Amino acid sequence: MTKTSGEIEQEFIEGLKASTGKNLADWLTVIHKSGIEKRNDIINWLKSEQGFGHMNASLLAGIHLNGGKPVYASEANLLDHQFEKCPEMRPLFDHLQAAILNWDPEVTFLAKKTYVSILKKREFAAVNMRKGELRLGLDLGDIPFSDSLEKSKLTGPMARISHMVTIRSEADLNEAVLGLMKTANDRVNI
Numbered sequence: 001m002t003k004t005s006g007e008i009e010q011e012f013i014e015g016l017k018a019s020t021g022k023n024l025a026d027w028l029t030v031i032h033k034s035g036i037e038k039r040n041d042i043i044n045w046l047k048s049e050q051g052f053g054h055m056n057a058s059l060l061a062g063i064h065l066n067g068g069k070p071v072y073a074s075e076a077n078l079l080d081h082q083f084e085k086c087p088e089m090r091p092l093f094d095h096l097q098a099a100i101l102n103w104d105p106e107v108t109f110l111a112k113k114t115y116v117s118i119l120k121k122r123e124f125a126a127v128n129m130r131k132g133e134l135r136l137g138l139d140l141g142d143i144p145f146s147d148s149l150e151k152s153k154l155t156g157p158m159a160r161i162s163h164m165v166t167i168r169s170e171a172d173l174n175e176a177v178l179g180l181m182k183t184a185n186d187r188v189n190i
Helices: 005-020 024-034 040-049 055-065 073-084 087-103 175-189
Strands: 110-111 116-119 123-128 132-139 163-167
Touching: 005 024, 005 055, 024 040, 024 055, 040 055, 073 110, 087 123, 087 132, 087 175, 123 175, 132 175, 163 175
Parallel strands: none
Antiparallel strands: 110 116, 116 123, 123 132, 132 163
């Protein structure tokens, strides 16, 4: 079973004192006293000067920049936040989610801060919400681009999400798009 971002973050917080000798409040004080303000600079400093691995440094930097509060405490809030600027896209996202789950009920949707990850064992697709459209990103490797299958312009997911299909209506979510989903899943998870 895949852990959610919230579960991973909570385990990190709970194990921080045992693994580093300092609890979350102590680390937030250390970061504050460092005077470093930019996320990537904090991450790099935690890795190079404090001995953190990349994931844990990212989690700690995120919590620090979120006012000391867990970033992933409520994944429902993360998803709702993504629709604040484009609430009209929620019904289309719900349709997309239902169509994907109808195609493969074992797919998981994991809300992140700037996108929704679509995964089984590993992420093979992602969605960004935009005014008037959903951008469905897919891990399709070196498949050629076309008018409808563009280079990915998603915010958030890893660079391996290489391609993108723009969905503006339910009609755009057709068998061809579900076929691309299958191709991406097979490429990543088989």
